[in-house]
Amino acid sequence: MTIPDQEAWNAWQPDVLAQRLSDIHLPWCVVGGWALDLWHGAQTREHDDLEFTILREDFDRFRQAFGDLEFYTAHAGVVEKLPANQRAPSGIMQFWGYDRAAERWRIDMMIEPGTPEWWAYKRDPAFKRPRAEMVMRTADGIPFLNPSAVLLFKARDRRPKDQRDFDGALPKLPVIERAWLKDCLDVLHPGNEWARML
Structure with missing residues (x-):
């Protein structure tokens, strides 16, 4: 199967993401440049994508919330289709969601190694802090990384x-x-x- 153009991004805004996930009461938060702009309370620059993190054990539930998207693994510079019935492969930490109707990538969903109680740094999980300290929220409730x-x-x-x-x-x-x-x-x-x- 042909992989969609990796540059064809038209990511959702964080408020659209939050609306899509409003019925999910599991840990997730916006990360990357958008997290900083949510903290600032205003968009300070353009963003190519929309990155957010989840816990590995919750992958299937989040995938269900995006039933209109096709998911692809993004690992070591290679993007590959993730079959609809396949669970998140161990060792893969990044998944792109593709909107086939719009022919655009919408989300960049990442696995983080923490727990519901603890946030852990993906590149060295020995660095961790209570999730309550590391996940902040906007006035309208969008979670974002400290x-x-x-x-x-x-x-x-x-x-x-x-x-x-x-x-x-x-x-x-x-x-x-x-x-x-x-x-x-x-x-x-x-x-x-x-x-x-x-």
């Missing part, structure tokens, strides 16, 4: 958009979150420029 954790993900590669996101978040980041992020960076990415700025 900006300090979003920046931890962005610190490794620091693309131009990541640097802009960091520069925009730094003045607003609470002291306790700055300290946590700096501690993580000092262990995971020694010498990282952001750690010096924190």
